[in-house]
Amino acid sequence: MPSQPRSARGDIGRRVATRRKQLGLSRQDVALRAAAAPGYIEYVEEHSSATPGIGFLLRLANALETTVEELTGATGDLPTGLAKAAEQARMVELDEADSWVLLGDHGVGRVALAGGDGPVVLPLNYQVLDGEVMFSTAEHSQLAAADGTEIAFEADHIDDAFSRGWSVLLVGPVHVVAEEEAARRLRESAYSTPWAGEGREHVMVLSPRRVTGRKIIVRGAPGDDS
Incomplete structure (x- = not known):
C-alpha cells in the first residue's frame, strides 16, 4: 500500500488539529467521520512521528472537509485559490x-x-x-x-x-x-x-x-x- 506523501511527516498533526478546531469538531467527532478510534486521532495530532497510510489520510481529509494535499502540507508554498470555481x-x-x-x-x-x-x-x-x-x-x-x-x-x-x-x-x-x-x-x-x-x-x-x-x-x- 502506498505510504503518505513525504511532506506529511512532522507537521500533519498540527494541520489536523488546526482544521478540526476551525470546524468546531471534537476528536470523537472526527473519529466517527473517519471510521477511526478517537485515540488514534489524538495520536496523530500529538506525535510528530505519526505516519498514517494513504487510506486513512483519504478518510481523514473527507472527515475534515479538505484534501490530503492540504493536510500533508503539499500546498503550503502555493497561493490559495488555485481551484476552479464551484457550480451554483x-x-x-x-x-x-x-x-x-x-x-x-x-x-x-x-x-x-x-x-x-x-x-x-x-x-x-x-x-x-x-x-x-x-x-x-x-x-x-x-x-x-x-x-x-x-x-x-x-x-x-x-x-x-x-x-x-x-x-x-x-x-x-x-x-x-x-x-x-x-x-x-x-x-x-x-x-x-x-x-x-x-x-x-x-x-x-x-x-x-x-x-x-x-x-x-x-x-x-x-x-x-x-
Whole structure:
C-alpha cells in the first residue's frame, strides 16, 4: 500500500488539529467521520512521528472537509485559490456581527495604508479586543508612521477544497497606545507575539468606523446552506 506523501511527516498533526478546531469538531467527532478510534486521532495530532497510510489520510481529509494535499502540507508554498470555481456558488453580504465572528479573537490579516511611494499592503498578526483590532509593529515601521491616519484592515479565509471563502474589511483610524502600562497589558493579552520576530513592541489599535464582509457559499458543500 502506498505510504503518505513525504511532506506529511512532522507537521500533519498540527494541520489536523488546526482544521478540526476551525470546524468546531471534537476528536470523537472526527473519529466517527473517519471510521477511526478517537485515540488514534489524538495520536496523530500529538506525535510528530505519526505516519498514517494513504487510506486513512483519504478518510481523514473527507472527515475534515479538505484534501490530503492540504493536510500533508503539499500546498503550503502555493497561493490559495488555485481551484476552479464551484457550480451554483453565490456571494452573500455579511452583517457586522457575523463579520466579527469570522475574524475571531486573533489571526493574520493585512493592513493597507498610504506610503511614501503610494499605497502599501502589509501582512501582520492581529488581536480583536472589544470591537477594536490591535497590532504590534516596530517603532519606525510604515505602520507606526500611520499613527492618527485612516487605514484599511482585511482578513480572509480560502477553502480550496470547495472553492469557497470569506473576507472581512475594516476601515477606520489607527493610533499608537502611548501609555506604556496600557501597551504592556495589551501585549500580554495577545495570543501570540508577531510571527515576524522580535523588536515589534509598538502597540497600535484600529477603531473601525466601517465593518463589512462577504462570503462565497457553495450549494451542497459541508456547512453551507443549500
